[in-house]
Amino acid sequence: MAESLIIETTDLHKSYDGVEALRGLTLGVPTGSIYGFLGRNGAGKTTTIKVLLGMARPSSGQARVFGLDVDNPEIRRRTGFVSEEKDLYDFMTVDEMIRFTAPFFPRWRADLEQRYLRKFELPSNRKIKALSRGTRTKLALLLALCRGAELLILDEPTSGLDPAMAEEVLQALVAHVAGEETTVFFSSHQIAEVDQIADHVAIIDRGCAVVTGALDDLRERYQRIQLVFDVDAPQAGFRAPGVVRLRRKGRMLTIMSSGGTEEIVEEASAMHPLSVEVVPVTLKEIFLETVTGEE
């Protein structure tokens, strides 16, 4: 099925003072998806977002949003963005911040503004500098949701929030996508929340996408195959493609596969194991097996 891509990057590189933040990042974000952009701290998530919004120039490679080159200012007009710092003017009240922001956006949705003011229980007359972290996040989200954007780019939207507050933010996003035709691209290092609301995912590690795809498709493809032998597990090599990781421990051989489990099981059976088990793999396990550990 040909799907249209709202964000597309090809072999994207970005260096800061000789340090490579992005090393050949290739991504395709389908229109209408909730796209979880997962990676460890420092993996290149924020750099990617800056490139997509024209706030940083790529060193090489291509990046397009709405089919436009990322230096096109139209992208910012059609995108709602919430930075990790939730940039707001501290000296304004909640109401002043909303009245200040709305005129910049001709498609401002007064109906949604009213809905989210009530839903998020935002204190209109309180100064922004006096808001809690959670309330600040909700205000930043309201400002992004109400501008009638086709695309929302959120950098760690739930970072620093307690679980109840994080759930509220996720619920608002899910409800928004169900009601409006909006694509959400959000970065996170919280696997559980990506698991919960995303339908597509990219796992980024050291500036490269190491896993990308529809989440349900990944859940179907990735499996763990556990073999138990009556003697020490053989030093086995597998010809079948799709072996992500092989671990030997005593009489046990564990294989993580990214597809083609049948072929791997067939090869494994020829080694005469006592038992063969195939177990589903969670996104967390995929994440831990594909990103590199500390040096």
Added chain:
Amino acid sequence: MLFRPNPSLGVPIYLQLMEQVKHAIETGALRPGEQLPGIRPLAEELVMNPNTVAKAYRELEHEGVIELRHGAGAFVSAQPRTKKLAEAVRDAQPVVAATVKRLRARGLTDEEIRRLFEAELAGMRRGGRRG
């Protein structure tokens, strides 16, 4: 709530939701002709992706389990097959319950029992395709 997919099971969410809808029909919790929750309210309530709910509903419609009536929502199909299936599933429940009880009595945890069932089913799928 009737449905509660678990994202950390490693099983596609839309498949879990499909299974849970079918189970609700098989056990009689949802009756033929009865309306299912709308995509948006269900996504909001379960805090899950509306595209995933929509995918589960589409697949269920494809399998003839539910009907999507434009503008009106999703309804459980009125088909005789469901009733026979419902009986078969009701008959099977005590068998499963007894097996689980026996395994627990042998000291296996629920997690271990679940793994055994999953491995057995995965093995049967492989065997089926090879044979």
